[in-house]
Amino acid sequence: xxxxxxxxxxxxxxxxxxxxxxxxxxxxxxxxxxxxxxxxxxxxxxxxxxxxxxxxxxxxxxxxxxxxxxxxxxxxxxxxxxxxxxxxxxxxxxxxxxxxxxxxxxxxxxxxxxxxxxxxxxxxxxxxxxxxxxxxxxxxxxxxxxxxxxxxxxxxxxxxxxxxxxxxxxxxxxxxxxxxxxxxxxxxxxxxxxxxxxxxxxxxxxxxxxxxxxxxxxx
Numbered sequence: 001x002x003x004x005x006x007x008x009x010x011x012x013x014x015x016x017x018x019x020x021x022x023x024x025x026x027x028x029x030x031x032x033x034x035x036x037x038x039x040x041x042x043x044x045x046x047x048x049x050x051x052x053x054x055x056x057x058x059x060x061x062x063x064x065x066x067x068x069x070x071x072x073x074x075x076x077x078x079x080x081x082x083x084x085x086x087x088x089x090x091x092x093x094x095x096x097x098x099x100x101x102x103x104x105x106x107x108x109x110x111x112x113x114x115x116x117x118x119x120x121x122x123x124x125x126x127x128x129x130x131x132x133x134x135x136x137x138x139x140x141x142x143x144x145x146x147x148x149x150x151x152x153x154x155x156x157x158x159x160x161x162x163x164x165x166x167x168x169x170x171x172x173x174x175x176x177x178x179x180x181x182x183x184x185x186x187x188x189x190x191x192x193x194x195x196x197x198x199x200x201x202x203x204x205x206x207x208x209x210x211x212x213x214x215x216x217x218x219x
Contacts, residue, residue, distance in 0.1 A: 059183050063184065068218060072219065076219060080100075083136060084100055115167055118163065120169075141184075145216075148188045148190055149188070164191050168188060168189055171213070
């Protein structure tokens with residue numbers, strides 16, 4: 001990171017923490033501000049500021065600043081291996097597939113399992129499955145969670161994009177409501193732009209209508 005950025009950040013914090021001594025008129029560091037500086041709230045703020053200045057992911061900066069540690073070295077693979085095993089155990093027989101891509105884990109949620117046709121509200125019968133997912137996310141906190149909605153190519157492209165994003169948002173919002181940190185989540189809609197099967201067949205279209213959750217280690 002540019003040293004001048006760090007210096008400016010620290011200088012801004014120092015000046016904001018200064019008070020005037022009523023007896024000497026000189027500036028001094030406020031003890032209250034110093035104490036507050038040890039708190040998680042200030043940690044998250046400074047972490048986000050420094051992370052953003054360095055071009056780092058803002059979500060990562062906020063989580064690190066709030067006290068979550070980074071995964072490093074061989075610990076990354078072990079952490080994700082254990083999380084993958086727990087997810088496979090929780091999601092067995094639910095229709096949700098679990099796959100591994102390097103150090104990331106991908107959950108594929110077919111829309112016919114998760115949503116009614118052309119609707120973005122999660123089916124009530126799918127709540128239990130998302131509750132199981134949230135339990136694993138609570139246990140393995142050192143991860144980022146990217147939720148992306150997809151559709152097939154039928155119909156209007158703009159409508160498909162909107163539907164895909166609203167479906168991804170519904171899944172993310174439900175998970176966040178289970179006391180998960182919103183800073184871990186990102187939500188996107190890709191419409192029909194990222195098919196995993198041919199849109200020329202009904203079975204291919206069914207595969208393309210999905211919400212994917214990609215779980216990334218905090219490194």
